[in-house]
Amino acid sequence: AWAYDALFIGGSTGWKLSEAADWCIRRAKERGVWVHAGRVNSLRRIRHFQLIGVDSVDGTYIRFNPREAYQRLNKQLIQPPLLQLSSSPGDPPHDAGNS
Numbered sequence: 001a002w003a004y005d006a007l008f009i010g011g012s013t014g015w016k017l018s019e020a021a022d023w024c025i026r027r028a029k030e031r032g033v034w035v036h037a038g039r040v041n042s043l044r045r046i047r048h049f050q051l052i053g054v055d056s057v058d059g060t061y062i063r064f065n066p067r068e069a070y071q072r073l074n075k076q077l078i079q080p081p082l083l084q085l086s087s088s089p090g091d092p093p094h095d096a097g098n099s
Helices: 019-030 043-052 066-076
Strands: 006-009 034-037
Touching: 006 019, 019 034, 019 043, 043 066
Parallel strands: 006 034
Antiparallel strands: none
């Protein structure tokens, strides 16, 4: 039996994008487990994990130009946003896409 509350998908890009990682994600989601993928730094990877059903991701993608990245990602993601932006100084407002 699987006894865990969350699954973290990390490691090399090759591993994270592998069929084995996809299998682990699907099994976890079938059991209602939260899945997070780390070091997801491109829209292509965000979409990959979004389509598989990952609940959250992190990476430095938005760090270098947060306002532009937030607006771009907010327009292009097809499901509810995977990214939750904080209210820290320098972060765009949560309604940045409406400005």
